[in-house]
Amino acid sequence: MTQSIVVQVGQCGNQVGCRFWDLALREHAHVNKGGLYDDALGSFFRNVDSRRSDGVGGLGGRIQHLKARALLVDMEEGVINQILQGPLREVLDDAQLLTDVSGSGNNWAVGHMTYGSAYSERISEQLRKTAEHCDCLQCFFLIHSMGGGTGSGLGTKVLSLLEDDFPGVCRIVTSMFPSAEDDVITSPYNSVLAMRELTEHADCVLPVENQSLVDMVNKINAMSHGAKPGSVIRRDGTLASGRGGLAGAEKPFDAMNNIVANLLLNITSSARFEGSLNMDLNEIAMNLVPFPQLHYLVPSLTPLYTLADVHVPPRRLDQMFSDAFSRDHQLIRADPRQHLYLACALLLRGNVQVSDLRRNIERLKPSLSFVSWNQEGWKTGLCSVPPVGHSHSLLALANNTCVKQTFTDLRERFLKLYRKKAHLHHYLQVEGMEQSLFSEAVSSLSSLIQQYHHLDATRATLVPDAPRLGIA
Template sequence: MTQSIIVQVGQCGNQIGSQFWSSALKEHAFHDDSGYFSESVASFFRNVDSKSRRNLAVSNPPTQIQSLKARAVLIDMEEGVLNRLIQSDVGELFNSTELIKDVSGAGNNWATGFHFYGSHYQEQIVDAIRKECELCDCLQSIFILHSMGGGTGSGLGTRTLSLIAENFPDVFRFVIPVYPSADDDVITSPYNTTLAMKQISEHGNCVMPVENQSLSAICQQLGSAKVDNIKHTVTETKEKAFNRMNSFVAKVILDITASARFDGSMNVDINEICMNLVPFPKANYLVPAIAPLYSPKISQPRHLDAMFTDVFSNHNQLCRVDLRKGTFLSCALLVRGNLQVSDVRRNVDRLSDCTKFIYWNKDGWKTGLCSVPPIKQMYSILSLANNTSIKYTFEDLRSRFYKLFSRKAHLHHYLNVDGMDIDQVKCAHESLNDQIAFYSEMESAQPLHVARPKII
């Protein structure tokens, strides 16, 4: 059984992480009521009870978790979120050696997070991650959770990613960056996001982008409040609404790793996702979508075939793009529940007729079937679409970046940080242009007409 480590950076990353650990505990408890520590639980947790294999946390989460420790590293330069996390129901999952924190924050400045805090804490970060790696029997992947708009998430988050790539190059790096909304109240977020994108494009094996705007829209369509900006009217507490948004991101990690934690007739290993879905280093962005979407107001399961259709709808995407505008380089359908392989293949055949794949990978589907469904659901699907339409999201970012950079607005805040210079900003802009150009080239790619050799 393989293991994974979760690295949570910044306020956003730690809030998502908090939701993930709670959901993971509940999922293992629901499907294994024996209460014994198992290989399945060991994917994300360590058993530190040397006297007994009995683990009360699995049978009754999250009230008794003394014998479990999370395979995690928690980083934030403002200690408020981490302090609340440690005091929460899942706080006992974490050791003090796994916490790296400061008090002043990065001030919505990528350079402060990347250069100032990154240089100051890099040895501590690497040591904390190395200790977690050494406690794994078969480490396969590290998930990095962080935001793109703020200073700690974008700056220190991507510095952490680069340190992992440098010190643990053989471990698969799955990045889940949360992109800010177009009306984000952090005016420097286009700078932060562009500078961070260069790092995750270079150092992430698989990048699964998530947008605040998309999460908010999903909550709205399920009857929740729109809470991506404080000025919006809310119909439920802000904390509950954010927890629901974070739960969708947590579900992505749970579904990706389901095959590593539970049995199934077509289990998909983590390394297969990277191998099959990322044909080129630059094509490492996988748009996640989940189905069915449930809420207290929508509890009836969708028809099975409709569920397969839903994951290609922008209403179910955590990063909203129009897949019909682009070309698929590859696509994964990771299914959980009591389904037959024939059900999956029938729907893949049906969807193949209405999806456009690049000419050299017409059969670019990767399917997985794990027999264990999510809690209180019959079945679910996670789709990971490597589609060129992600370039339109990048083009929108480039437009917002240029509005600031063309006037050099707010740039002095970045250049005043030791280690930062104007060339890094220009290089990040060029990297974004290259990313857009690459996907445009893939979108317009045509088969090469090579003359057949004459048979004499």
């Protein structure tokens, strides 16, 4: 069995990450009734205490003391202190936490340059120690936001450290993109500066837009038969609710974080459980990324709620496939059906037959445009263990040119500030930060948009053989 390590950076990254750990523990407890340490648990947890118990009450055996394979980084103490006061304190210890007190002030340069320089050696050392506990390290999952300072700046610094220190280990990044109405005025700067790092150093990026999550939560609330907002959110739900590993009162964004945590729960299911057609995590990049820089995968998840949270009949399997290709279930606001697919992965959980999978792919194919040289660009995975409370679930990962709209909107918001040189002085006073980095970052983003545009043009003009992109 292979192992993976989760690296959580910044406030958002740690909140989402801790919700993932909470849900993963619940899922393993539901499947592993005996509570024995097994390969499934070993993929994301390690047992640090295997002493034999005294068998009191006839429950003899080994004592289980799990530790998450994780590194939590934040330059403010607030969220991590909350985690230490919550139920996850038993699976996380001080050696896995790295904090400062002042924060990055919503400034990418402070996170990347200042804290990146100050903490690089400590982060690398902690990553090495965590990796030493793995027999077969397969993947790093990095979770961060793009709009703030620590998540975008230090998060992308950690990404480059992972590439330097573990060049042969897959790096899958979940990036939270700010909405146009984000309350951080400098979020376009932070996001575009971070985008260059993601394009250069990640193997796969799963972009998630805050506005898309807001729309999803509003839809879930609307489905709760007119109950007041938030009443649909159950603390023990598995898809739309719960504080997870955090202490304190529930906040509006907890339900949003839950959806992202379930994205991670689904993408890691094949690494954690058995299945008739399990997908290796390395196969995601191998099969879905034909060009190194075009590694942004649009995630789509169904169902978005638990049946206990929302009183609706369970979705039929065929309907779930249709949902996965609809705009309502995508974690970014885009329409892949109107654009070009480079490849697509379908990760199913539950009692699903390969014949069901093939039948639905054949049903959907006529309505989807694939590049001419990859008409059979489907990657499929079947994990036999469904999410708690469901008979089956589906995660679709689409490498589709529709992401260019998200990036184009981000570039426009960046240029609106940059043309006026607004707030630049906050960045340029940081040691190591130069104005040329801004122009290089927006140039990198423009190049990425143009590459997607060229591919998209082959769909519009019905060119039979799209020219292959010469990406270094």
